[in-house]
Amino acid sequence: MTKDKLSRNAICLLGTNAVNSILYMFINTFLVAYFFTITNYDYKIISLYYFVSFIAIPLCFWLLGDVVKTKNKVWVYRAGIILYCIYILMIAFMKERIVEFYLPLGFFYGVVQGVFWVAGAVLINETVGEEKSSKKYITAKSIIGKICNIIFPIVFGASIEYTSFFYIAKIIIPLSVMQLIFSFFIKDKNKNKKEIIENFNIIKYIGYIKKNNANKVKTLYKIMFYEGIVNYLLATLITIVIVMTFKTTLNLGILTTIFSIFSIISTYVFKKVYKNKNPKKFIIVSAIILTLSVISLLFTINKTTVVIYNAVNSIFMILLINYAEMKRYNSAESYKEIKEKYLVEHQVVTETALGISRILGYFLLFVISILNNIIYFKILLVIVTICILLYAKELYKD
Numbered sequence: 001m002t003k004d005k006l007s008r009n010a011i012c013l014l015g016t017n018a019v020n021s022i023l024y025m026f027i028n029t030f031l032v033a034y035f036f037t038i039t040n041y042d043y044k045i046i047s048l049y050y051f052v053s054f055i056a057i058p059l060c061f062w063l064l065g066d067v068v069k070t071k072n073k074v075w076v077y078r079a080g081i082i083l084y085c086i087y088i089l090m091i092a093f094m095k096e097r098i099v100e101f102y103l104p105l106g107f108f109y110g111v112v113q114g115v116f117w118v119a120g121a122v123l124i125n126e127t128v129g130e131e132k133s134s135k136k137y138i139t140a141k142s143i144i145g146k147i148c149n150i151i152f153p154i155v156f157g158a159s160i161e162y163t164s165f166f167y168i169a170k171i172i173i174p175l176s177v178m179q180l181i182f183s184f185f186i187k188d189k190n191k192n193k194k195e196i197i198e199n200f201n202i203i204k205y206i207g208y209i210k211k212n213n214a215n216k217v218k219t220l221y222k223i224m225f226y227e228g229i230v231n232y233l234l235a236t237l238i239t240i241v242i243v244m245t246f247k248t249t250l251n252l253g254i255l256t257t258i259f260s261i262f263s264i265i266s267t268y269v270f271k272k273v274y275k276n277k278n279p280k281k282f283i284i285v286s287a288i289i290l291t292l293s294v295i296s297l298l299f300t301i302n303k304t305t306v307v308i309y310n311a312v313n314s315i316f317m318i319l320l321i322n323y324a325e326m327k328r329y330n331s332a333e334s335y336k337e338i339k340e341k342y343l344v345e346h347q348v349v350t351e352t353a354l355g356i357s358r359i360l361g362y363f364l365l366f367v368i369s370i371l372n373n374i375i376y377f378k379i380l381l382v383i384v385t386i387c388i389l390l391y392a393k394e395l396y397k398d
């Protein structure tokens with residue numbers, strides 16, 4: 001990779017991930033909203049859907065770790081894209097009956113994400129692991145993703161409002177095909193290597209971490225644990241709050257578009273701040289402001305507080321998430337043996353840490369949905385608030 005340009009692999013990974021951000025938004029924002037409205041604002045189904053999804057994701061990482069390490073990881077990556085397309089087809093075909101099959105659909109969605117990311121995370125790590133490259137890649141990925149988030153939420157929201165949810169699923173299918181086309185230009189760097197590649201071995205890797213006191217990757221695993229709550233559970237909670245407050249998918253789409261513009265500006269600031277080697281002040285400021293914005297929802301949930309929270313979140317959360325993503329893909333660079341021998345194991349442990357917190361988070365959401373009391377919902381927001389501070393604390397470490 002040259003100093004000024006991303007490699008072809010990096011550009012193609014950007015392409016597949018741009019489409020993935022659209023698919024992810026469709027499923028994790030508008031599908032959540034659809035489940036929520038069709039069940040008369042009962043979020044038991046949403047919590048169980050994600051609970052089984054987040055069990056399946058780390059399970060796939062563990063089961064496919066050896067295949068990704070010793071075989072052709074690009075083929076695994078393409079398999080994930082094909083499964084994504086099948087998942088969208090299933091939603092379009094089943095229509096309103098998806099509510100009857102939310103558990104198997106949730107588990108299958110987890111398999112889709114697991115197969116896609118077990119290879120995708122390693123490919124990104126191999127392609128842009130070096131610090132300057134990861135900053136450039138993640139900034140570009142974030143901006144492209146947010147541009148997509150400006151265009152597509154209004155398209156999705158208006159189309160669902162005036163046609164149907166399942167009409168959008170049919171529009172998504174060509175995007176899945178485009179994602180597959182991008183993947184055919186991605187090459188596996190290790191495919192033609194002559195040296196013998198060791199089999200996938202988590203126990204040996206953990207032994208290496210303990211023996212060498214690899215503090216940077218240990219910190220990363222803590223960051224990923226908190227990210228499961230801060231990035232994923234919180235996003236679902238806020239989608240629930242927006243739908244309850246504004247009632248329509250069109251409003252959801254408009255708000256998502258507006259706040260995506262804020263996120264693009266924030267990402268540009270992140271790039272400038274990181275270039276000047278002074279990101280830690282922004283971590284502290286972001287954590288404090290995010291915490292205050294969540295606390296505002298504890299006192300009252302109305303249109304004003306929801307809009308204020310989302311504006312703050314779109315500006316400051318993206319700074320923390322971008323910084324965390326950089327750490328995910330360059331933390332192994334300080335350890336030659338991890339980079340050369342244990343990159344797959346490293347990503348599997350990373351995903352496991354992320355998965356554990358997501359499973360716990362959505363289990364708590366399920367319990368709260370049974371209790372059906374706004375007080376317990378706000379208690380969960382308090383837990384999320386504490387996790388934001390702990391997340392920032394770990395990000396602050398070198």
